[in-house]
Amino acid sequence: MPDGFSAGDTAFVFISAALVMVMTPGLAFFYGGMVRVKSTLNMLAMSFISLAIVSVLWVLYGYSLAFGPDAGAGLIGNLDFLGMRGIDLNALTGSIPVTAFAAFQLMFAIITPALISGAIADRARFASWSLFVALWASVVYFPVAHWVFFFDGGQGGWLGDRNGVIDFAGGTAVHINAGAAGLALALVLGRRVGFRKDPMRPHSLPLVMLGSGLLWFGWFGFNAGSALAANGVAGMAFVNTQVATAAAMLGWLAYERLRHGAFTTLGAASGAVAGLVAITPACGSVSPLGAIAVGLIAGVACAAAIGLKYRLGLDDSLDVVGVHLVGGVIGSLLVGLFATGHVGQSAAGLFYGGGFGQLGRQVLGVAAVLAYSFVLSWLLGTAIQKTIGFRVAEDVEVSGIDQAEHAESAYDFSALGAGLARTAPAPAAVAAATAEKTEVDAR
Amino acid sequence: MPDGFSAGDTAFVFISAALVMVMTPGLAFFYGGMVRVKSTLNMLAMSFISLAIVSVLWVLYGYSLAFGPDAGAGLIGNLDFLGMRGIDLNALTGSIPVTAFAAFQLMFAIITPALISGAIADRARFASWSLFVALWASVVYFPVAHWVFFFDGGQGGWLGDRNGVIDFAGGTAVHINAGAAGLALALVLGRRVGFRKDPMRPHSLPLVMLGSGLLWFGWFGFNAGSALAANGVAGMAFVNTQVATAAAMLGWLAYERLRHGAFTTLGAASGAVAGLVAITPACGSVSPLGAIAVGLIAGVACAAAIGLKYRLGLDDSLDVVGVHLVGGVIGSLLVGLFATGHVGQSAAGLFYGGGFGQLGRQVLGVAAVLAYSFVLSWLLGTAIQKTIGFRVAEDVEVSGIDQAEHAESAYDFSALGAGLARTAPAPAAVAAATAEKTEVDAR
Amino acid sequence: MPDGFSAGDTAFVFISAALVMVMTPGLAFFYGGMVRVKSTLNMLAMSFISLAIVSVLWVLYGYSLAFGPDAGAGLIGNLDFLGMRGIDLNALTGSIPVTAFAAFQLMFAIITPALISGAIADRARFASWSLFVALWASVVYFPVAHWVFFFDGGQGGWLGDRNGVIDFAGGTAVHINAGAAGLALALVLGRRVGFRKDPMRPHSLPLVMLGSGLLWFGWFGFNAGSALAANGVAGMAFVNTQVATAAAMLGWLAYERLRHGAFTTLGAASGAVAGLVAITPACGSVSPLGAIAVGLIAGVACAAAIGLKYRLGLDDSLDVVGVHLVGGVIGSLLVGLFATGHVGQSAAGLFYGGGFGQLGRQVLGVAAVLAYSFVLSWLLGTAIQKTIGFRVAEDVEVSGIDQAEHAESAYDFSALGAGLARTAPAPAAVAAATAEKTEVDAR
Amino acid sequence: MKLITAVIKPHRLDEVKDALQAFGVHGLTVTEASGYGRQRGHTEVYRGAEYTVDLVPKLRVEILVEDEDAEQLIEVVVKAARTGKIGDGKVWSVPVETAVRVRTGERGPDAL
Amino acid sequence: MKLITAVIKPHRLDEVKDALQAFGVHGLTVTEASGYGRQRGHTEVYRGAEYTVDLVPKLRVEILVEDEDAEQLIEVVVKAARTGKIGDGKVWSVPVETAVRVRTGERGPDAL
């Protein structure tokens, strides 16, 4: 391998990529456990399909649009790496192979659209959702990743590299981006039948907890891995990720106890995710005590925010806005307050003598990504709704989207498997012929 | 540590070994969710027991048979490392400690027999299965691993080292090997009661999705880890693994949509596994675009293949043949077409100007492993069936193998736990004595 | 980074820390699957809350008490690192950043209290448990970690550094510590309503198997990671961990088969955990054959031990004593017999010509931690019970602790979600206003 | 006394409960059930095997009432459960010889 | 009208459904049940605690029929559910006073 290469850093980024990959199934379980049993599979499938679609697009053109040499003004990459051609096996990004970097970044591109799906639980046609994922990744995620994550000595993305917006691991590019898109789609698709009236309690909280556990686990790859090296910055990001998550869980639980009288496990899981979201942009620039502050604030604020949807009549079904948009905005802005100036980045925040400069830059980053994602997502969603249709029919929603869209049932615990009859594809003739040969069923 | 040692490579292989380890529980869930509720535990146990049995055999003699110095003709290792004696703490295999290599390879030896169990779901006596695992690992897996994975400068295994069969991570040694054994055992044990007649739908698709998620996650260790170094080859293997899996999922879903009218989540999971299988031998020699092709082909072909079992009357219950044998053969042969010659291996395939040479070598590898495994597995299975018996009684199958073989029920969700009564081992006298002391149960 | 830094070792420890982190959710599932459905969430929450509480305490003062410079006699660290101040980004512990070491050790501090919760399943008030975790971590875990894990050239902890007690990864500090505390709390809280009379079978064995799979997976980080370097010692620890776990599973299953006539999956999972516990202190000093012996002994002994609770009338509900205390003691003492003297540590055990010296030191370690933990835990538990109360009311226990303590139900698989009615927080006025705007529900 | 049994669509339970409450009946017992009838089921696909699922989820509601209320109660339940689509279910009544409240041993109308 | 209730082995449902269909009855309601009787249960073991499980999974099938069909229908169901082994279950009938189709309000035989 060429000079500057580090096997240690490479090992770290490979495993971090695997960890980020497992977050998407984790998200599927987190979301899937929260819906009613009749739409479990649809919820899982909406995440899993992102693994399939975005991976292929990434190799075809996504990596090039996001991390190809800037095509102008820091807005998008050019087409040099179409099909990932021309990427030498031993070429490096920093101290790691380009392939390692590309794999790591791909996992971010996968989970971001998957996050959106929580806003439209129980009611989105699967084919339409799949189309949305492909379009959204292409016209929203790939460019925004370029804006935020592509560094090229001041010639990279306009937000991160050119304007000094700090987003260590994706508070803007991932969470605000997905949150704003979730808001747009929740508006486009409208409220579920029975929203605010029917009981819609989670069908499996253990599944939710499994999801939150895998998300937390994978998030170390997401955040610490974003250092792209196994070094002290990654170490600080690691510690900050853990402690902010912990503090956010405590914050959410405390809020819930005061407001609703109980410490719920769903609250614990939700608080943890809120903390993970909020520390994502900040983990490379705050101290561990700062991380506790970020976590606590995010835990309480997101717990308060999710209640609003019932007042506003917005059916953001699994709180993509309340957790990812709100948490992402909080974390991104708090960088402007809590950045110490001597962790990963040198810019200091307001509380560390850095003045209002960084806070202003953070506002820019938040506003730009939020606005771009909301508008584009609304346009894409509306276009799909008006053409092929995005929302399922009402009776499908009532009887359960899993049956209509996936021709499956999530569970069959009965001693019964009741009322099933094999219909195909064992052709009648064949079946008859072999039935004779079958041992008598002497049950 | 001695010269040539790399801490980065070692870290990578350690974690890769852990990732491959978690594939076996992952497989247990993948399989376990697919069976009816009454045989869930048996399905899980068949995978977990492989972790126990093969690990002990590996230390006792397996490692030595597979990776000990060749005992002649590249067929098997000698007994130099019985009990793993004589392995110095700091001895190296390449740039990593021998122990790291041994641990990594052990995980392959564990999952391969576990894969077979899907072919005989719902009907295998657990003790007989355990015996089969021990015998099969000893006389099939350990030698075949030597053939394929033991490199010693042309003095190693006859397929990989001596004849240039390319199998980066186990398309032949793992998947064809397990698939052929599954075929043999499905024939030996015969069809389940009610095959092709009774409904046998999966009892928990979320469990299947969890399994597929863990498999996918762990497979990065399996494939990229097989580079045994954190380098550019591993990076290419990593990217190829991801994109082939993605493409296979799309291929399977498309096939299913056309043939059966629905995008199922089980199809998504199955497609992903088919892609992972097919890219396994090829991930170190194709380009990312080649990997998309391999994945697409495997996804469609395996989706088509699984339907055949109903026509042929072969109760390969969870499609070990349709997915692992077919997928493994496809991936292994496609190396002969798509190998670029400048990723991990220097031999180029037909489409990259390498002529038919490599394709021929691949055919040799496929045929040798398939035939050896099928014949030996059939002999072992038949021997067990004729002596201690392999298949449970019909009424056990009908009422559920979990009760008879494991004396357990997988779930108890009722408010009831109905009809249970403690019988033991609290001895009557003791129970009586302490019952008095117990607080009155004032429910 | 400064001299002596190793990116490879750092990558290894980062990922190991993530692996140990995922053990706590793993434990939550392991325990959660074993209880009845009505206390599932409480069981999960008792583990998850440890992630929250201990992480925050660790940053505030825990790291300093455990790994700050010794405050005297090897009993506790001083307060130099309060709030983790003064820890330079690039400061090293061995060859890795201090932050990496701190993050790794934090995960041990989290899982240890979580382990205790199994002893008091179904009956502990959540707020009281949370308080117990905070206190216990502060006055038991942090000091004991200092005793065992803090090395400073003979000026470190009194057990490990000053008296040569060998505990590679936490047989005393983690397992005996938690096991003794579990014993104390089981005595303080008393037996469950219906203990030894009512059926209390596990509500989801797949959840238990998931937990055991994640524990096994994460334990590679726990044990091999404790080498704090990706080297040959870690490699031996890795192999030993795998094979001891395997042997213990076989031992437990064999015992169960002889005693109860069945190979159960719960027995397989329990045996694996017993093996993991027992090899924890020993994995850095025994040979692979020694590890098989340690595992077998632990598997059989723990399987025998868990039966005792019914005879003794001790409701150690999920066998924290039978598995963690017994397994930890066995593993710690067997170091005195099986330590080879040339794996990770130079002291040899009785069977390897080292005489009784090391065995004596191991007895010291076991006795000190066991006694300290038992006494302090009993005092803390009793204090909580006498003040704010530790145990829930009997009718809460009967109707299910999840409802009363968490206001949730773990599952809702019915087509029904029966009998739920939204009551809040959609305020009546708002609801009425928007109800009119809602599409007519034409189901 | 009579026992009224109603097999209804699951999402009508709330309406039925409310209607009973309004009518002055404050108790009922529900079980989950699967119904087979005119309402068609659906097809499921698992790895190429197609199944027809012809049992549809229903709830089975039982209500004990005094003889004189029975007829009216049937009307109330039928009305509350109705959606007008196929599969709305059946309601039937059966004579009860005696009914007891377990807690008190009270019999007949007092048991309700 | 009569209500025929059959407690049967789960795997006989298909046969019962087919037999009813052949007989001309096109509706039924099924609930999952557990039965206790002559058929022995089994023993389970969890970490050294042995339990006797003496409830066996059954299905409970309810069929409303016109009076004149009742006797014959009972025969049909009994025959379809029979395996000849212990635990095959019971079938009983109860008089129904009135039956209503929820969708239409039709009564009596028309409700079926």
Next chain:
Amino acid sequence: MKLITAVIKPHRLDEVKDALQAFGVHGLTVTEASGYGRQRGHTEVYRGAEYTVDLVPKLRVEILVEDEDAEQLIEVVVKAARTGKIGDGKVWSVPVETAVRVRTGERGPDAL
């Protein structure tokens, strides 16, 4: 013959089974049910949405008995199921016209 139906608290099943056994009845059929009545439910909270759960888990036990045993059996069941707290449930009986043992086709008392 009579069909005795008892809706009871789940944790009383064991006592009821034992009492029946002692009384000489060796069969019964149980289904899981949810009851609504005087016994209050509880409140659940999911991300800020509060739900009142007013259905309480119950078991529904059915026992076929000969006419002459019915009255006494009701007493036995009521006594075994009683805890004295609200929500103990109801027991009622219904006349059965005929009962058949599926395995043998035996009718009436012989079917039990």
